[in-house]
Amino acid sequence: xxxxxxxxxxxxxxxxxxxxxxxxxxxxxxxxxxxxxxxxxxxxxxxxxxxxxxxxxxxxxxxxxxxxxxxxxxxxxxxxxxxxxxxxxxxxxxxxxxxxxxxxxxxxxxxxxxxxxxxxxxxxxxxxxxxxxxxxxxxxxxxxxxxxxxxxxxxxxxxxxxxxxxxxxxxxxxxxxxxxxxxxxxxxxxxxxxxxxxxxxxxxxxxxxxxxxxxxxxxxxxxxxxxxxxxxxxxxxxxxxxxxxxxxxxxxxxxxxxxxxxxxxxxxxxxxxxxxxxxxxxxxxxxxxxxxxxxxxxxxxxxxxxxxxxxxxxxxxxxxxxxxxxxx
Amino acid sequence: xxxxxxxxxxxxxxxxxxxxxxxxxxxxxxxxxxxxxxxxxxxxxxxxxxxxxxxxxxxxxxxxxxxxxxxxxxxxxxxxxxxxxxxxxxxxxxxxxxxxxxxxxxxxxxxxxxxxxxxxxxxxxxxxxxxxxxxxxxxxxxxxxxxxxxxxxxxxxxxxxxxxxxxxxxxxxxxxxxxxxxxxxxxxxxxxxxxxxxxxxxxxxxxxxxxxxxxxxxxxxxxxxxxxxxxxxxxxxxxxxxxxxxxxxxxxxxxxxxxxxxxxxxxxxxxxxxxxxxxxxxxxxxxxxxxxxxxxxxxxxxxxxxxxxxxxxxxxxxxxxxxxxxxxxxxxxxxxxxxxxxxxxxx
Numbered sequence: 001x002x003x004x005x006x007x008x009x010x011x012x013x014x015x016x017x018x019x020x021x022x023x024x025x026x027x028x029x030x031x032x033x034x035x036x037x038x039x040x041x042x043x044x045x046x047x048x049x050x051x052x053x054x055x056x057x058x059x060x061x062x063x064x065x066x067x068x069x070x071x072x073x074x075x076x077x078x079x080x081x082x083x084x085x086x087x088x089x090x091x092x093x094x095x096x097x098x099x100x101x102x103x104x105x106x107x108x109x110x111x112x113x114x115x116x117x118x119x120x121x122x123x124x125x126x127x128x129x130x131x132x133x134x135x136x137x138x139x140x141x142x143x144x145x146x147x148x149x150x151x152x153x154x155x156x157x158x159x160x161x162x163x164x165x166x167x168x169x170x171x172x173x174x175x176x177x178x179x180x181x182x183x184x185x186x187x188x189x190x191x192x193x194x195x196x197x198x199x200x201x202x203x204x205x206x207x208x209x210x211x212x213x214x215x216x217x218x219x220x221x222x223x224x225x226x227x228x229x230x231x232x233x234x235x236x237x238x239x240x241x242x243x244x245x246x247x248x249x250x251x252x253x254x255x256x257x258x259x260x261x262x263x264x265x266x267x268x269x270x271x272x273x274x275x276x277x278x279x280x281x282x283x284x285x286x287x288x289x290x291x292x293x294x295x296x297x298x299x300x301x302x303x304x305x306x307x308x309x310x311x312x313x314x315x316x317x318x319x320x321x322x323x324x325x326x327x328x
Numbered sequence: 329x330x331x332x333x334x335x336x337x338x339x340x341x342x343x344x345x346x347x348x349x350x351x352x353x354x355x356x357x358x359x360x361x362x363x364x365x366x367x368x369x370x371x372x373x374x375x376x377x378x379x380x381x382x383x384x385x386x387x388x389x390x391x392x393x394x395x396x397x398x399x400x401x402x403x404x405x406x407x408x409x410x411x412x413x414x415x416x417x418x419x420x421x422x423x424x425x426x427x428x429x430x431x432x433x434x435x436x437x438x439x440x441x442x443x444x445x446x447x448x449x450x451x452x453x454x455x456x457x458x459x460x461x462x463x464x465x466x467x468x469x470x471x472x473x474x475x476x477x478x479x480x481x482x483x484x485x486x487x488x489x490x491x492x493x494x495x496x497x498x499x500x501x502x503x504x505x506x507x508x509x510x511x512x513x514x515x516x517x518x519x520x521x522x523x524x525x526x527x528x529x530x531x532x533x534x535x536x537x538x539x540x541x542x543x544x545x546x547x548x549x550x551x552x553x554x555x556x557x558x559x560x561x562x563x564x565x566x567x568x569x570x571x572x573x574x575x576x577x578x579x580x581x582x583x584x585x586x587x588x589x590x591x592x593x594x595x596x597x598x599x600x601x602x603x604x605x606x607x608x609x610x611x612x613x614x615x616x617x618x619x620x621x622x623x624x625x626x627x628x629x630x631x632x633x634x635x636x637x638x639x640x641x642x643x644x645x646x647x648x649x650x651x652x653x654x655x656x657x658x659x660x661x662x663x664x665x666x667x668x669x670x671x672x673x674x675x
Contacts, residue, residue: 044577045474045479045576045577046575046577047481048480048481051479051480074470074577075577075578090522170629173629173630173632174630179579200626202623202628202629203629203630203632206576207575207578208573208575209567209570209571209575209578209579212570212571213378214623215376215621216378217371217374217620217623217624218623220354220357220358220369220370220374221371221373221620221623221624222355240571243571243572247495248364248369249364249365266483267627304673
């Protein structure tokens with residue numbers, strides 16, 4: 001019993017020691033002392049988009065004089081939950097979370113709320129039931145991205161008399177971009193009254209490897225004859241699928257039209273090569289905007305529940321001019 | 329031999345069942361290959377081609393498991409092999425130079441073999457438990473791969489002959505299948521036509537008794553992990569060549585679990601000793617076919633993991649003599665007791 005109590009006191013002392021250290025380092029670091037300590041649980045480095053996003057946020061934090069505790073969760077929710085708990089223990093000023101999936105956040109977000117540490121979601125969102133547990137979300141409006149893709153498809157295939165046959169490569173099952181890019185896309189197709197058929201729709205997990213594998217299976221199962229459109233929820237899957245289409249002896253961009261979301265260099269290059277027909281941008285460089293939001297939240301200013309990042313759309317006539325501007 | 333056939337019977341039946349399901353949904357096109365652009369293609373050939381990296385890794389894993397070990401680092405080693413080769417190729421001015429591609433492949437294989445040997449050394453000489461020894465690299469390995477690629481995804485030009493390793497063909501057979509089958513044959517010959525297989529099973533059964541019997545147990549353990557690392561590196565090269573890029577985070581992600589599953593489905597016990605390379609190969613094809621089946625049957629992505637779990641569950645139950653005895657009991661006129669007893673004797 002005595003031993004246990006001693007261990008508890010020891011652990012407590014250690015904990016206080018750590019936070020004290022963190023605070024001290026912070027003060028001496030910026031001289032002025034107004035620099036915030038921000039914990040950032042990033043999804044991972046699964047794509048060029050994500051790497052550019054991490055770089056933008058890290059650069060913006062440094063420029064604003066904040067200390068950023070950066071955790072790469074390697075696409076595992078468990079690691080993100082552990083990271084958020086660490087941030088709570090370290091008593092950071094604000095937690096920025098880019099959730100891997102939408103569900104399963106209630107407990108850990110409640111813990112952050114109990115510790116009175118504001119949580120700001122970056123990029124991806126969480127399910128609506130947890131809406132009270134975070135302050136604001138800054139990021140792409142994935143449903144809007146889906147709607148932009150849908151608007152182009154509805155316009156392009158408006159005169160397709162025999163119905164538009166669509167293949168869809170979804171992102172990671174259960175993730176916000178996969179859910180919203182899908183729902184936004186088909187919402188517009190339905191609203192515009194396009195006569196379409198979803199031939200197949202499966203998850204390619206946002207990676208080139210699985211995008212290619214799933215597309216190969218689509219091709220052997222359904223064939224490509226009569227397929228009008230491939231809608232890929234990100235570049236990497238789209239690029240993998242393009243390889244599969246080429247290896248099946250078809251011409252991507254002509255035999256089958258392709259929409260991708262993201263807009264990386266590689267994606268735009270494929271566009272310039274005529275293999276992609278439409279690109280919906282998902283802008284990763286929102287570091288500065290994020291720092292502004294974090295500062296207003298910590299200062300107690302009123303912020304909107306959602307702040308969209310500015311994003312564009314590009315068709316075949318714009319790919320070549322836009323390619324040099326791409327940052328990732 | 330009869331016990332060997334019996335071991336293979338259940339996995340083969342499950343595979344046949346999966347194929348029948350697919351054929352009934354999509355027709356005989358599923359199983360019958362056709363030649364397209366001088367290359368065999370078709371659903372089943374594609375499954376085999378995509379399964380080649382997993383087969384290579386599962387073969388190495390089978391040998392490791394035969395020594396009562398396990399190698400959790402294969403997925404990370406896959407990523408390292410892919411990263412080294414791709415990074416070396418994109419750093420060069422001419423991505424199509426034969427010498428460059430040869431040395432990139434050689435370097436990747438040497439590094440991954442050394443990593444495997446290091447795992448084996450930790451297990452054999454330092455007495456660290458295999459699951460711990462290889463867990464270290466499972467976690468750190470992807471970091472190493474990221475350091476190699478600088479956190480980016482290096483993309484090799486499509487024109488580079490390196491991509492042929494994943495996309496090319498030999499006498500119309502896709503190259504990944506050729507490589508994986510060659511490895512299967514080589515390892516099977518090496519372990520079944522020489523004493524090596526017996527020594528392996530002996531080391532897995534009882535390392536100390538093997539050592540006292542004059543077997544160099546430690547040397548064999550290191551060799552087995554080295555082969556496993558080499559197989560993982562080769563798998564990484566094929567995967568990277570197929571995509572023309574190396575993804576340090578996602579390349580070969582969770583492949584170690586699929587490999588262990590394939591080994592278990594194939595009838596090799598995790599307790600060490602007897603191993604079944606052909607059974608492992610069938611296990612790999614089951615896993616590969618399963619992923620296509622989910623799409624063909626029209627199940628949504630959400631079903632992927634559940635369906636996989638159900639099939640593995642069924643195979644594991646079928647592999648268990650106790651379960652078979654229990655389930656068949658009501659259908660047998662004579663007492664069921666002799667059946668399991670015979671199984672045990674046949675082992």
